[in-house]
Amino acid sequence: MGQTQNDPPQLPDELIENLIRSLEHTHEQECTCDEVFAVVDQYAEAEIHGDDVARLMPLIKQHMELCHNCCEEYEALLDILEKSNPS
Amino acid sequence: MNTRTNESWLDELRSPGPVREVALDDLHAIVQKGLPYALSRWLSPEDPLFTPLVEEVTQETLLRVLDQLDTFEGRSMFTTWVHKIAIRIALTELRRKRWQDSSLDELVDDEENPAPERLMADPQASPETNAERADMLARIRRILEEELTDKQRQALVLLGLQNLPMEEAARSMKTNRNALYKLLHDARLRLKRRLAAEDLNAQEVLSAFEGR
Structure with a gap:
């Protein structure tokens, strides 16, 4: 049967594949971008101090694996902290 | 300059007059020193946009x-908190700009070089294997049609197909980045539960995609 004008556009294979791939990191409880933003400064400082952030803040770590934008912002913050105050 | 305690920063920024001005000047210098490290993955310091962007973001950061x-x-x-605000402002702007530029490039590319047709079957695989893979893909498509709402589908298309940054996709859907993340989380959860209910695991499904 052909697609009618009212049908939603078909999702391309690559997009579906990425969606399925993301299920591996999908959990019932996840932080939102706002929740991550609220603590990402604390999280970055903990990382710089050598703390085990994955154990201390597992939901934040989980979110970073799924959210490219938050991960980029976190890495940019690490860059500033590491390079502004080299030990 | 950066020897103030958090409390000193707050006190001085809340004080009227010259005390606040000095604190603001110092904060301006701290943001301007830090931002280039954050932006270097995105923009060369030699780029003519670099210096004006740093200044613009710094001003906006101080206001915020x-x-x-x-x-x-x-x-x-306190300064780490300020840096995270500066990064959010800077990267939101850079993502928007990068997306606008790449959309224009793609428009030209699409007209000049139409995308190649995707190979639908693996010539190395047996006809039975190809048939099984095609069945799996059709089954997943059916599941997606049944599980995803129109809004979830729209978000996936904007982000995954049109490559909009989260903020831009959220804006075009008249929502915000946080709500968009929740919408996609709901979509992933529904899909994960449905695959589990159908006794399918993600690896099994992915192998069908990998064998296209």
Whole structure:
């Protein structure tokens, strides 16, 4: 049967594949971008101090694996902290 | 300059007159020193946009910091909190710009070089294997049609197909980045539960995609 004008556009294979791939990191409880933003400064400082952030803040770590934008912002913050105050 | 405690920063930025001006000048210098490290993955310091962007973001950051001073909870150094605000402002702008530029490039590319047709079957695989893979893909498509709402589908297309940054996709859907993340989380959860209910695991499904 052909697609009618009212049908939603078909999702391309690559997009579906990425969606399925993301299920591996999908959990019932996840932080939102706002929740991550609220603590990402604390999280970055903990990382710089050598703390085990994955154990201390597992939901934040989980979110970073799924959210490219938050991960980029976190890495940019690490860059500033590491390079502004080299030990 | 950066020897103030968090409390000193807050006190001085809340003080009227020259005390506040000095603190603002110092904060301006700290943001301007830090931002280039954050932007270097995105933009060359030699790029003519670099210096104006740093100045623009710094100004916007100081305004936002003053506006949101009461929300600082002291869980990090004050300057780290300020840097995260600067990064959010800078990367939001850079993502928007990068997306606009790449959309224009793609428009030209699409007209000049139409995308190649995707190979639908693996010539190395047996006809039975190809048939099984095609069945799996059709089954997943059916599941997606049944599980995803129109909004979830729209978000996936904007982000995954049109490559909009989260903020831009959220804006075009008249929502915000946080709500968009929740919408996609709901979509992933529904899909994960449905695959489990159908006794399918993600690896099994992915192998069908990998064998296209």
